[in-house]
Amino acid sequence: DAKTTQPPSMDCAEGRAANLPCNHSTISGNEYVYWYRQIHSQGPQYIIHGLKNNETNEMASLIITEDRKSSTLILPHATLRDTAVYYCIVRAVHQTGANNLFFGTGTRLTVIP
Amino acid sequence: NAGVTQTPKFRVLKTGQSMTLLCAQDMNHEYMYWYRQDPGMGLRLIHYSVGEGTTAKGEVPDGYNVSRLKKQNFLLGLESAAPSQTSVYFCASKASGWNNEQFFGPGTRLTVL
Numbered sequence: 440d441a442k443t444t445q446p447p448s449m450d451c452a453e454g455r456a457a458n459l460p461c462n463h464s465t466i467s468g469n470e471y472v473y474w475y476r477q478i479h480s481q482g483p484q485y486i487i488h489g490l491k492n493n494e495t496n497e498m499a500s501l502i503i504t505e506d507r508k509s510s511t512l513i514l515p516h517a518t519l520r521d522t523a524v525y526y527c528i529v530r531a532v533h534q535t536g537a538n539n540l541f542f543g544t545g546t547r548l549t550v551i552p
Numbered sequence: 553n554a555g556v557t558q559t560p561k562f563r564v565l566k567t568g569q570s571m572t573l574l575c576a577q578d579m580n581h582e583y584m585y586w587y588r589q590d591p592g593m594g595l596r597l598i599h600y601s602v603g604e605g606t607t608a609k610g611e612v613p614d615g616y617n618v619s620r621l622k623k624q625n626f627l628l629g630l631e632s633a634a635p636s637q638t639s640v641y642f643c644a645s646k647a648s649g650w651n652n653e654q655f656f657g658p659g660t661r662l663t664v665l
Contacts, residue, residue, distance in 0.1 A: 503664025542594030
């Protein structure tokens with residue numbers, strides 16, 4: 440599985456967009472980019488995933504560069520409840536199999552009032 | 553629909569004692585996972601199961617055993633607890649197929665003295 444690199448911490452003003460970068464320069468063609476977040480003391484929560492096209496859901500947007508070597512998770516209007524550790528995970532997906540996830544240390548996002 | 557539940561929420565053990573952590577899911581998911589998370593670290597996979605009656609080793613399996621006798625339950629056992637096993641333990645489950653979203657439980661905080 441491709442290794443990911445994320446900044447250890449970021450701050451964002453409440454109401455502004457939070458842009459969390461992730462570098463995955465060794466990503467393979469069949470590997471997806473997944474984002475999870477972990478609010479303090481809780482279990483991780485799935486946010487979004489994508490292969491090569493940009494993706495958007497009710498929580499966030501995922502922008503993947505054309506060469507797929509990096510991506511950005513965008514929280515369009517950050518709130519205090521978005522303060523969490525955000526994990527970028529790259530993983531091949533198979534229809535059968537456990538498709539285990541490997542968590543790094545992530546980015547600690549602090550939303551400031 | 554309770555999702556993924558874990559029992560107990562907290563536990564303190566003495567070195568050498570044994571215990572079992574219970575994970576239950578009511579989503580009829582095929583796959584289940586046990587992770588541990590040490591302070592300031594990401595989650596590391598201990599064991600996982602791709603279906604009832606099957607288990608497999610993850611990244612850090614030593615000192616743990618698991619069983620999946622029923623599809624909805626995944627048990628994690630510590631036969632002889634050690635201080636190095638002090639951690640927060642998370643269980644997760646996932647449906648079969650292409651979707652790789654894992655649903656996590658609230659965690660069990662274990663301290664081994």
